[in-house]
Amino acid sequence: FEKRVSTVGQVHPHQEVKIIDPETGLVVKRGEKGELCTRGYGVMLGYWKEEKKTHQAIDKARWMHTGDLATIDDEGYINIVGRIKDMIIRGGENIYPKEIEAYLLTHPKVNNAQVIGVPDERYGEAVMAWVKVNEGVEITRQELIDYCKGTIAHYKIPKYFKFVEGCPKTVTGKIRKVEMREQSIKELGLEHLVQN
Numbered sequence: 018f019e020k021r022v023s024t025v026g027q028v029h030p031h032q033e034v035k036i037i038d039p040e041t042g043l044v045v046k047r048g049e050k051g052e053l054c055t056r057g058y059g060v061m062l063g064y065w066k067e068e069k070k071t072h073q074a075i076d077k078a079r080w081m082h083t084g085d086l087a088t089i090d091d092e093g094y095i096n097i098v099g100r101i102k103d104m105i106i107r108g109g110e111n112i113y114p115k116e117i118e119a120y121l122l123t124h125p126k127v128n129n130a131q132v133i134g135v136p137d138e139r140y141g142e143a144v145m146a147w148v149k150v151n152e153g154v155e156i157t158r159q160e161l162i163d164y165c166k167g168t169i170a171h172y173k174i175p176k177y178f179k180f181v182e183g184c185p186k187t188v189t190g191k192i193r194k195v196e197m198r199e200q201s202i203k204e205l206g207l208e209h210l211v212q213n
Contacts, residue, residue, distance in 0.1 A: 024094040025087075032057035035080070036089050039101055050098055050113065053087040054080040086113060103194055105134030105142050110172050112144060114194075117173055121146060124164050126156045131184050133198045135177065136210030145177040145201055147184055156180075177205065 028034045035044050036051040045051040056079045063071030075081050086099040098115050105112040114132035121130035129149040137143035150156050158178045165174040179201065185193040202208060 020090075020092070020094045024096045026095065027093040028095070029057075029059065032059055034089065034095065036087055047091055048088055050086055050088055052101055053083045053085040053095065053097070055083065056080045103133075105132075105144055107134070107137070107142050107144065107172055108140040110170075112173050117144065117146065117169065117175065120165065120169055121148065121161065124156075124161065126150050126154045127161075128152075129184070131192055131194065131197065132175065133194050133201065135198060135201050135205060136207045137176070138210060143176040144173060145179065146175040147179045147181050147197060147201075149181055149183060177201070179204075 032055060034053065034055050036049070037043060037054055038045055039052045060075075060079070060081045063075060073082075084101050085097050086101055086104065088096050088098060090096075099113045103114050105114065112134070114134075117132045118130045121127050121132075127148055128151045131147045133145050133147070134142040135145045146161070148156070148161065161178060162174060185196045185200075187193055202211060
């Protein structure tokens with residue numbers, strides 16, 4: 018029952034699914050993270066009057082590249098762990114924001130956490146967390162760093178923290194990480210590190 022409610026489920030009949038390394042295009046081992054690709058009757062043929070977008074999303078073998086980072090277990094249950102465009106690459110290490118967000122949310126004072134990558138002169142990208150604390154409590158940057166130490170890898174610990182009342186959202190309620198990144202770059206004075 019747990020897998021049925023905590024994953025996106027198993028592959029439907031007449032659908033094919035594979036998880037690939039986004040850089041090499043090779044299928045990864047079961048349980049490893051990669052891009053979710055799917056094909057079959059339930060997959061769109063393309064974007065209406067958007068040929069370029071269609072070619073970016075669907076390859077010649079008709080696999081649709083979803084842009085979702087996912088894992089698939091031995092029983093065929095698929096778990097979405099993030100988005101490729103949200104992935105942070107710090108000094109050659111791939112960092113998945115959802116993993117850090119989930120850990121920060123285990124802190125009793127944290128109400129919400131969103132993690133983004135911002136430019137970093139030394140490592141390419143640095144980890145930044147936007148944190149909303151529970152009402153009536155206070156928390157410091159150092160307290161959160163200490164909470165992370167020894168539990169998550171040192172390179173995943175956020176370099177920057179921003180304490181907020183909320184995060185920018187779309188009209189449908191999705192977090193606007195692109196806007197968060199742009200705002201953070203400006204506030205941190207990192208514009209000179211942004212590649213055009």
